[in-house]
Amino acid sequence: TIYQATCSAPVNIAVIKYWGKRDTSLILPTNDSLSVTLDQDHLRSVTTARADASFPAGKDRLWLNGEEETIQDGGRLRRCFDEMKKLRKAKEDKDASLPKLSEWSVHVCSENNFPTAAGLASSASGFAALIASLAALYELQPEVSSSELSRIARQGSGSACRSLFGGYVAWQGGSEASGSDSLAVEVAPQSHWPDLQALICVVSDAKKGTPSTAGMQRTVATSPLLQHRIQHVVPGRMKAISDAIRQRDFDAFAEITMADSNNFHACCLDTAPPIFYMNDVSRAIVQLVEELNRASEAEGKGKMAAYTYDAGSNAVLYAPKANVAQILAVVRHYFPNADFDDTVSLSWPSAPSP
Numbered sequence: 430t431i432y433q434a435t436c437s438a439p440v441n442i443a444v445i446k447y448w449g450k451r452d453t454s455l456i457l458p459t460n461d462s463l464s465v466t467l468d469q470d471h472l473r474s475v476t477t478a479r480a481d482a483s484f485p486a487g488k489d490r491l492w493l494n495g496e497e498e499t500i501q502d503g504g505r506l507r508r509c510f511d512e513m514k515k516l517r518k519a520k521e522d523k524d525a526s527l528p529k530l531s532e533w534s535v536h537v538c539s540e541n542n543f544p545t546a547a548g549l550a551s552s553a554s555g556f557a558a559l560i561a562s563l564a565a566l567y568e569l570q571p572e573v574s575s576s577e578l579s580r581i582a583r584q585g586s587g588s589a590c591r592s593l594f595g596g597y598v599a600w601q602g603g604s605e606a607s608g609s610d611s612l613a614v615e616v617a618p619q620s621h622w623p624d625l626q627a628l629i630c631v632v633s634d635a636k637k638g639t640p641s642t643a644g645m646q647r648t649v650a651t652s653p654l655l656q657h658r659i660q661h662v663v664p665g666r667m668k669a670i671s672d673a674i675r676q677r678d679f680d681a682f683a684e685i686t687m688a689d690s691n692n693f694h695a696c697c698l699d700t701a702p703p704i705f706y707m708n709d710v711s712r713a714i715v716q717l718v719e720e721l722n723r724a725s726e727a728e729g730k731g732k733m734a735a736y737t738y739d740a741g742s743n744a745v746l747y748a749p750k751a752n753v754a755q756i757l758a759v760v761r762h763y764f765p766n767a768d769f770d771d772t773v774s775l776s777w778p779s780a781p782s783p
């Protein structure tokens with residue numbers, strides 16, 4: 430008999446950034462973070478997990494975008510499979526009539542509909558979809574909650590824990606050495622603030638220079654600014670942005686989002702040797718959004734948009750629905766080469782690509 434389940438998971442884009450681990454093996458962060466989960470129209474991972482008694486024992490396999498990945502002993506994938514099998518085993522121990530799927534090998538096939546490792550959070554949706562498909566295969570829900578699953582997804586990639594929820598999601602970093610309190614919780618569902626839209630400006634879909642896993646630990650090891658961020662910047666912002674979301678206060682949301690993106694990239698610059706994720710096009714978009722906001726506020730209206738950047742040059746803009754057409758028109762004007770088929774692709778002829 431074959432058992433099989435397919436799940437998809439969306440990308441999430443942090444507005445309070447996760448950058449740094451206190452435990453690199455369990456993936457425990459140095460600070461809390463908060464993200465918005467995007468809808469699945471443009472960016473998603475789709476994963477199918479299959480368990481078959483006839484698969485050779487003791488050999489789980491995984492294909493990512495058609496290429497087989499090695500599941501290394503002691504590695505992140507191994508840990509995710511093992512933790513999920515442990516949960517299945519507990520279920521089987523309670524109910525002897527269940528097939529012993531926990532003992533069978535699993536084959537997993539995962540596809541992203543967007544470029545991997547271009548700073549578009551592919552590891553987040555990828556690991557979230559892996560955990561969701563194994564949870565479905567093993568029929569773990571509802572006994573096992575999404576927050577419990579997020580604890581396992583976290584061990585695949587930190588940001589993945591936030592992709593198990595839609596809407597507005599906090600990753601509570603926790604303080605336990607075991608990681609038992611390091612998990613994602615919903616701050617508000619997507620339906621709470623459907624007026625907020627995200628616009629992805631693909632500045633470059635090339636693989637980024639410094640992968641986030643290595644980059645963040647270099648920042649932990651060398652940046653005094655990161656220590657300030659962890660102690661004095663993030664805690665207040667977590668509370669303030671959660672309040673802004675609850676009150677649907679776009680001005681406050683935008684101000685904190687942009688400030689946190691800039692603080693995160695300042696920490697990257699404060700790293701030795703420094704890490705540069707943003708390029709000239711990224712910075713031109715920052716100036717454009719700042720100028721749009723200034724003009725709008727001068728007219729007594731609120732902010733137009735907020736920008737945020739992850740470990741890459743691509744911009745994600747958040748804006749109220751009513752502003753999106755105008756933002757697109759301005760972007761079109763200043764970036765005449767922008768391509769609007771899917772997400773917005775931007776290029777700036779004079780910009781050197783790092």
Ligand code: DP6
Pocket residue numbers: 442443445446447448456462550552553585586587588589641642643738739740
């Ligand atoms: C800048 O989750 O990719 O996107 O836990 O090592 O897999 P690992 O790192 P990852 O880092 C994401 C960093 C970020 C900020 C964020 O998503 O919060």
